[in-house]
Amino acid sequence: MFTGIIESIGTIRDMQPKGGDMRLTIATGKLDMSDVALGDSIAVNGVCLTAVALDSGSFSADVSRETLSLTSLGHLARGSKVNLEKALTLQTRLGGHLVSGHVDGLGEVISRHDDARSVRFSIRAPAQLAKYIAAKGSITMDGTSLTVNKVEGSTFELNIVPHTLSETIIADYRSGTAVNLEVDVIARYLERLLLGDNAAEMTPHSGAITEAFLAEHGFMK
Structure with missing residues (x-):
C-alpha cells in the first residue's frame, strides 16, 4: 500500500527485454534507499513494482507484458521521468489516501491552463471508471494522490498547486499525455x-x- 505522496522523481536508466517482459532500472534521485531491501515494493508512476536489484542510487524491477500493455509504463523510454514512492509503514503519515498501486486504467490529458500560481488539468478517464470519480473525492494519477475539482461525464478536472508541480512529473504533462489512474478503493x-x-x-x-x-x-x- 501507498499514500500517493510522491517522494522523488526518478529517471529510467535502462530498459532490458527479458523473455517477453521488461526489466526497468530506475535512478531514484533523492529517494532514501537506506531502508529498502530486495523484494520491497516501490510505486513507479503509481504501479506497484518489486525491487529485484538494488544499489545506492537505483533499483531494478521486472514488468510483465500485461502491466506494460495496461499502464503508461509501456510508453516509457530511457531518460523518462517517473514518480516514485516507497510502500507505507505503520509509522507513515497518511497525507494522501490509501493507494494500492494497482492501476485501473489509462487516462488522457485533454488540456491544461494556468490559474494564478496553480495549473488546472482536464483529464479524460476510461468510460468504465467514470462512476468511481466524484467531485471532491480522491483519485490517484501516476501515483499522486489528488482531489477531483469537477466531473463531467468521464472527464474530470484537477487543480495542481505549485508544490505538487515541483515535486512530481505533472508539470511535464501536455495535451495527449497518457496517465495511470487508480480510483479510490473505498x-x-x-x-x-x-x-x-x-x-x-x-x-x-x-x-x-x-x-x-x-x-x-x-x-x-
Whole structure:
C-alpha cells in the first residue's frame, strides 16, 4: 500500500527485454534507499513494482507484458521521468489516501491552463471508471494522490498547486499525455457491498450497478 505522496522523481536508466517482459532500472534521485531491501515494493508512476536489484542510487524491477500493455509504463523510454514512492509503514503519515498501486486504467490529458500560481488539468478517464470519480473525492494519477475539482461525464478536472508541480512529473504533462489512474478503493468496495447477496452471481459480463438495480433492491424511492 501507498499514500500517493510522491517522494522523488526518478529517471529510467535502462530498459532490458527479458523473455517477453521488461526489466526497468530506475535512478531514484533523492529517494532514501537506506531502508529498502530486495523484494520491497516501490510505486513507479503509481504501479506497484518489486525491487529485484538494488544499489545506492537505483533499483531494478521486472514488468510483465500485461502491466506494460495496461499502464503508461509501456510508453516509457530511457531518460523518462517517473514518480516514485516507497510502500507505507505503520509509522507513515497518511497525507494522501490509501493507494494500492494497482492501476485501473489509462487516462488522457485533454488540456491544461494556468490559474494564478496553480495549473488546472482536464483529464479524460476510461468510460468504465467514470462512476468511481466524484467531485471532491480522491483519485490517484501516476501515483499522486489528488482531489477531483469537477466531473463531467468521464472527464474530470484537477487543480495542481505549485508544490505538487515541483515535486512530481505533472508539470511535464501536455495535451495527449497518457496517465495511470487508480480510483479510490473505498468506491470499489462500496459498489461490491451494494450488490449484497447478489455479488456471488455477478460475472465480468453481467453488468455493473445501475439505477434499475438500485431501485429493484430498495436503494431508491
